[in-house]
Amino acid sequence: MNNQGQKDYWNGAAGETWVESQERLDKLLGPLSDIAIERAAPRPGERVIDVGCGCGTTSAQLARCGAAVWGIDISEPMLAHAKARFKGTENLGFSIADAVAQRFTPDHQLMFSRFGVMFFDDPVAAFRNLRTALEAEGWLVFLCWQEAAKNQWLSVAGRAVQPFLSPPAAPTPSGPDPFAFADTQYVTSILNQSGFRDIQFDSLTPQLHLADDLEGAIRFQTRVGPLARVLGELEGEVRDKALDAARGALAAHLTPDGLKLKAAAWLVTARAA
Numbered sequence: 529m530n531n532q533g534q535k536d537y538w539n540g541a542a543g544e545t546w547v548e549s550q551e552r553l554d555k556l557l558g559p560l561s562d563i564a565i566e567r568a569a570p571r572p573g574e575r576v577i578d579v580g581c582g583c584g585t586t587s588a589q590l591a592r593c594g595a596a597v598w599g600i601d602i603s604e605p606m607l608a609h610a611k612a613r614f615k616g617t618e619n620l621g622f623s624i625a626d627a628v629a630q631r632f633t634p635d636h637q638l639m640f641s642r643f644g645v646m647f648f649d650d651p652v653a654a655f656r657n658l659r660t661a662l663e664a665e666g667w668l669v670f671l672c673w674q675e676a677a678k679n680q681w682l683s684v685a686g687r688a689v690q691p692f693l694s695p696p697a698a699p700t701p702s703g704p705d706p707f708a709f710a711d712t713q714y715v716t717s718i719l720n721q722s723g724f725r726d727i728q729f730d731s732l733t734p735q736l737h738l739a740d741d742l743e744g745a746i747r748f749q750t751r752v753g754p755l756a757r758v759l760g761e762l763e764g765e766v767r768d769k770a771l772d773a774a775r776g777a778l779a780a781h782l783t784p785d786g787l788k789l790k791a792a793a794w795l796v797t798a799r800a801a
């Protein structure tokens with residue numbers, strides 16, 4: 529229950545890939561996090577924690593509202609990148625910290641996360657610990673993905689290569705599962721058990737700009753997400769054929785403005801009970 533698998537994952541190739549793809553990922557996820565930050569609306573002087581802050585983009589956005597922001601994450605390469613990008617920003621700091629284990633003081637007004645809270649071994653223990661950082665009436669605002677089928681931007685290519693796996697991949701991937709919080713009842717139960725109330729889910733369903741062209745999308749998805757995971761298990765001719773299948777599946781979504789695919793996220797808000 530110490531999130532060791534996640535620490536290995538985000539400190540390995542995945543962390544490096546997120547650093548290298550930071551600009552593209554920010555462009556991709558920006559339309560969603562802009563809405564979440566607008567909803568969170570931190571006021572000048574408020575104390576905010578950005579959980580699983582990664583390369584620090586949302587932490588810096590929150591700090592630009594005048595809040596004092598503390599970005600925490602378990603990934604050394606991503607946090608090193610965050611620190612380098614925002615060196616010298618006065619009201620912004622970053623620490624290596626596991627959401628389940630970090631000791632907090634109860635003097636924060638807002639706990640924020642862009643897709644950084646779905647990966648805990650024991651979600652109730654993690655959210656109970658995060659709750660200890662919030663003052664009475666403190667606010668939790670985070671984004672998580674709805675189910676894979678509604679997130680074509682991530683699932684279309686991965687699904688196209690499934691037939692090339694022998695045996696087919698188990699339905700529950702062994703790696704980090706970005707869709708772990710798709711079920712609102714499950715998330716509600718976690719938050720209720722962790723000391724939160726007034727839990728609200730807003731469905732955000734934008735089209736996301738995956739890449740300017742097909743090859744850009746392939747370059748990106750062979751490094752991040754389900755396609756990358758499946759391709760990692762294939763070799764030689766089978767891998768080439770699988771890649772062609774992924775290319776074909778993505779090509780169906782090419783528009784004159786680039787590759788646009790449907791996404792579905794939950795914007796979750798809750799009050800500290």
Ligand SMILES: C[S@@+](CC[C@H](N)C(=O)[O-])C[C@H]1O[C@@H](n2cnc3c(N)ncnc32)[C@H](O)[C@@H]1O
Nearest residue numbers: 538580581582601602603626627642643644647
């Ligand atoms: C999908 S990435 C999102 C990164 C960033 N929020 C963004 O939107 O660019 C998930 C992040 O959660 C972090 N993470 C996973 N488990 C964590 C934990 N137990 N405590 C803190 N951060 C964690 C990962 O290291 C990774 O940076």
